Amino acid sequence: MRINCPFCGERDLSEFSYLGDADSAKAIASAAQSEREQIDAVYLRANPAGVHRELWYHAFGCGSWLNVTRDTRTHEIFAVQLSRERTP
Amino acid sequence: MSVNRLEGEGAIERERTLSFKFDGRRYSAHPGDTLASALLAAGVSLVGRSFKYHRPRGILTAGSEEPNALVELRSGARREPNTRATMIELFDGLQACSQNAWPSRAFDLGAVNSALSRLFVAGFYYKTFMWPAAWWEKVYEPAIRRVAGLGRASAESDPDCYEKVHAFCDVLVIGSGPAGLAAALTAARAGARIIVCEEDFLPGGRLNGDRHEIDGTPGSNWARTAVAELRALPQVQFMTRTTVFGAYDGETYGAIERVSDHLAVPLAHQPRQRFWKIVARRTVLASGALERTVVFGGNDRPGVMLAAAVRTYVNRFRVTPGRRVALFTTGDDGWKTAFDLLAAQVEVPLIIDARTQVSAALLQRARGHDVQVILGGQVLSTAGSRALRRIEVLDRGGRVRRVRVDALSVAGGWSPNIALATHLGMRPRWSETINAHLSADLPASLCVVGAAAGEFSLAGALRSGAAAGREAACSVGFAAPLPSWRTDDELIDSTPLWFVPGSRGKAFVDYQHDVTAEDVALAVREGYRSAEHLKRYTTLGMGTDQGKTVQLNGHALLAARTGREVAEVGTIAARPPYTPVAIGALAARERGRNFRPYRFTPSHRWAEARGAVFVDAGQWRRAQWFPLPGETDWRSTVAREVNTVRAAVGVCDVSTLGKIDVQGHDAASFLERIYANSVSTVPVGRVRYGLMLRADGMVLDDGTVARLAEGHYLLSTSTAHLGQVMRHLTYAQQVLWPQLDVQLTNVTEQWAQYAIAGPLARTLLEQVCADALALSNADLPHMACAPLRWLGQRARVFRISFCGELGYELAVPARCAEPTVRALMQAGESLGVTPYGTEALGVMRIEKGHVAGAEINGTTTAQDLGLGRLVSQRKEFIGRVLAGRAALSAPDRPSLVGLKPLDPQARLTAGAHLLGMGAPARLQNDQGFVSSSAFSPTLGRWIGLGFLSRARERLGERIRAYDPLRNLDVPVEVVQPVFYDPEGLRVKG
Amino acid sequence: MRYSLFALLRQGLMAHRGWTPAWRDAAPKSAYQVIIVGGGGHALATAYYLAKVHGITDVAVLEKGAIGLGNVGRNTTIIRSNYLLPGNLPFYEFSMQLWEGLEQDLNYNAMVSQRGVLNLFHSDAQRDAFVRRGNAMRLHGVDAELLDAAAVRRMLPFLEFDNARFPIQGGLLQRRGGTARHDAVVWGYARAASERGVDIVQNCEVTGFLRAGERICGVQTTRGEIRAETVGVAVAGNSSRVAAMAGLRLPIESHVLQAFVSEAIKPLIPCVVTFGAGHFYISQSDKGGLVFGGDIDGYNSYAQRGNLPTIEDVCAGGMALMPGIGRLRLLRSWGGVMDMSMDGSPIIDRTPLPGLYLNAGWCYGGFKATPASGYCFAHLLARGESHELARAYRLERFASGDLIDEKGQGPQPNLH
């Protein structure tokens, strides 16, 4: 797999590390949530077979966190955005 | 002795002779030969024995799809089992041995299995060997294992090296047959960056095996000219002996270049093989087609060979598999073999075509050579003990005749070689036109051409290759004119005959695994009717050839037995690698000491010179202890180091600890969200212990937080957790709170850092930097930090202590590391200073009850670690909510305690479990475990830290530290986890 | 039809024409007492134990394709019970005990081979962690031995001892661990379940659940509606997809794990060995192939195929541990889709929807659990309550904090 880092360009999988579902991140940031909401956010996943919005870290590149939209059946990547610049 | 070598020109160098040995016997051959062609030339048709029945086997093919002719190549540490004779490029002095035969391939005792073949049918082992139960592992399985397996591995370390290369191109062309060359020429002439990979050592594909003409010149010459043109272009990389073995996501292809396999040993500074990772914007797959066999009785006898392979041996290697060669074909293509043999003066007594009608042109040509032709005929069986002697043929009229031959070429039709196209998960589609599978649903970046796309004529191959080459070049921005070449028209009609229904004797569907048509029938009878079940039950297609020449025949048999069409049976997904790949090549340089890089601290060489013994801490090499002359026992060394620190002063290299610079207007509020305890209240010039949690409430890491200026912090992390912490911080910065003004810099490598600890630490430090910094308790109290000038450089001193003594950590730019540690040693000499390593540090932190990696293991909360009081109740931070879950604060959840054997002499071991004093040793009575232990020179006894249920109520209780693995069962007392200076007065000294 | 040497001899005389299908390829009825969704090892084992232990034979196993082609047919066939935590250890040991009598129980030779499982360690800290685990095993009566480097060397002299980046310090050995022939496990359970009356329905894909209010009362399939009082789901790799049909989100991510086999060679490796300083483990099959693997690829995937960096990583681990395999060839690599749970441990539990039960989240440890998983899931389906040995495998544990996290990686499934 190759991921097109907006800063570094297209790079081999071996430079990246994976976090997972991008939606889980929101829960951790939001302190206002109840314990139940936070448990669901940290532990439950949609885990779709198909389009998946997920977070990758360009560990061996520029150190950017990336929001990647990818098909979990084909590994085709549709979009890559810098997390800090992502459109909400 | 070259009984089967033909006259005339081929692709071998006749004027040079090479000598080689097979099974200890010496033979000769020529450069350009493979082991297979050389053996055939010498009249050796029996090459080895089959897996299960030990049937005599010869050479079936001329390529990497060979199922039968497997040998052990080379010897000693370089022994390579299961090497295909058809792929071994001959070199002088080559040695090879047959496999799976004892005492010799001609007289193999294992052949007794053939007599027992009535028992050894598919899956027989699932039905037996169950009684008596204990015998399976004691008797049956060892026996099965001994007879199974093919060649023998060398247990010695592979003496050759391997290399990995990263390559990038506009167009990757896989295969250099006519289609591949046409594609490469077209795209290369346009200027595209091209890589061509050819598995063979001779480019040209079928152009070398067949007698074609292109533009009036022999096809092999045309190929040579085309390759020369490509090689002359700077943007073209043309690689022979290179197999593209796998297609992966992101237009990435894996290929193996056999750099030195055609040599006795690799040249100096050259690898045995090179593993190429190729990223291609476009790929043209021109991998040709694979000829199939026909399933008929005795189709495995040495001397039975695929028809196109026969042509390759005749035309390219000038070798014939026999002197009287019959042809059994299902299409026009096979007839070429007969004509090529005839042209080479080899007798062809008989052509058996399974079709009832063939073109008049073919018949006429055959008649011209006086060859008997049987239309609508089938080969029922073969005879001969170790080589083919005779075939039995059934003609249309139902008559069986026996014909004496010493070789039979079989043309069962062609299957496009689309393995690489299916690696990405696409299912092939069945073509009624060619009666084989074609690739389907290809990604835009991949184009299949030539025979691989079912274009079986030469003209079609050239045309489709050129079109794909142009399309690929255009798609990456190069305009390419479309060349054209003149070739003869060919007959390509074919009607499949998958198996001969009335076969006599064993008819093989999988040569290597001895799967017969009967086995397929049995599997169907027992309900293993899907293609996958058939494969798994009979092992059809699971050999080193992965069933390339026979799998479709097997599926056709399955279809026939279950009343389905071949297309309905489906396919078995081709999995990478396309042909087996040396494991060493995929590892490349990452073996032995190169498996992972070493990280050295800036004063590593000083420690080395000082005699330090090093230990791996992740990738770091850290000084574990520093033995003095005369100290032979590491424990006494460590005891001396500890005692010196406790009584005087010691210096320890702590440079490996992570250091992260945090700046920004929001640095304080950012860190408040990261740490469980308050860090915004740390005054400038002060240091605080900090605890970070994961989102699930478990402790991620601990360390110090130093405030260097209002919006400027320096964090320390444990050596092991730096990567995780950095990732965690950048995640918080970029993903969670991108609006905050925070800048993070990993400054771990910038600073060398030394812990200077012991009652004389201040004295020592004063001797080297008194003019730079006031070190009194008032000027620099415990948990303070300050900048200073040091050896003319900017440096920092932190008054912190991990070992519990008066301590400082001096941070200096890495290049000053050695001068610094030397200066400290020199100044401390009169004070009795000692360098100390990680072991002494570990002992002292246990004496102080400080938690480390064994305690912060990803399953412990702040409360478990006895650090609950640090956790702020007044702010939001990562992990706060989930740390509060019910079970995580349950009273019986184990938490940190100190442990002290009742017998001061008794050893306490980490990994021991904690049991109540009278409780039987059962899992239900398990109450915790010892996480860290050490012999404390300070206390003169073993001590430990551990986690224990309801710890708070149990101080003073006597329990057991139970370590059956080491035969230890030690009564211990539960104590506070701080064994030494519990009031913490010494750090304030 | 009973399998034995005598049966084989008798059939040999009649050209093996008398064998009958190992299991009935049943057509689905309109209703059953219990439906098990999925035709893998766990599902078939569940059906078998429902029939054998609980006498419930009105059972259908619904498989979308042919049985046994998911993870049970794609793994590296290792069986062991060398676990640390009390939630796991008794369960896996029970599974080990079932393995030990499986062939006689099923009358099918699953080639259970207790060749030993050796986990190597390379540092003091790793040794201590392994000792803790080994001692936990011993507390439960499970065999475990601590070997020092010299003992490891005597046992496996071909490992890298003299030029290692991370020298081998010793190993934790469970002699009763080993391997089993994975396909035989599937077919053995299928045959034994079928003989007891279970319907094994192939090519029957579940496309939805039938509901009566909150209650699940059957499934929709490509072969029509099938009703049942109890529906169990055992579809590892696809658990989230099937759960989504019932509107449930699970603490599971799907990740691809690759497995590898070399060309067959004569016996070389006597046991299962795991490298402690890299991602690599290996054993040798009865057929002679070296079967090996390493870490998961590390990202959500349903593709059943892996990527190149993992292959390189695994082969590097192999060469770092066993430099003699350099000239052996990798024959085939493939991928399976793992149910990676949030703490690395499985789930056998009822769901919030009455009538619907879940067996999922086996990460890459499902094969060895097959017998016990089937046994305990059958108990749950038959009795409506958790079997004592699987009591820790509750869905609610993530909310309560009763996690079973052997590796301590937290809710980051690709690190388990």
Place this chain on the structure above:
Amino acid sequence: MSDECAARSIFAAVPHTAGTGRGVIAIERDGLAIAHLAARATQLAQLTERFREHFGMVLPDGARRVAAHGVAVAGIAPQRWLLIGEDAGEEFVSGRLALLEHYAALVELSDAYAVLRLRGAQVRASLAKLVPIDLHDTRFRPGDVAQTVLEHMPVTLWRLEDAPTGEPMIELAVGRSFAVSLYEALRESATEFGFCFEPTAKG
């Protein structure tokens, strides 16, 4: 810098040649002053302006390196750069702190890296064995910067203008602790082409 800290080369103890020929020549770039420059939130425009005023260069907004008057700046991440001074001494960073502090965090990293300059006809062929990026003349141009992985080590590369001989010149920076392992990997990959090492001009 004091003489005491003019430390011995990190590469003092490793073999300095391998194979025959000079296909790859590595020169130690000691004495570089290096700082990490990270823009403060919302201050990028002002930083860029200030930087241009002071250094006469525009801060690159991608993975590019620009240089003038002995100072180079290389983009390594969004809004982050390495500032590199030739023979600049420790005041290189401290002297600019006041100037840029309001707009950026400037952190001294001169000692954090080992930097090698690679030149020779086979530099690309050698590096192709080590890094998974395309170093082709047209894809990795003079002035391009790349951060990537080299046998598990994080590395930063930038391409300089070609040598007068037309040979490519690439500088490679790696964390100081990795320097010896990196050097060994480089030397082995270059052995077939002939490798030689030249310690820094300063000895």
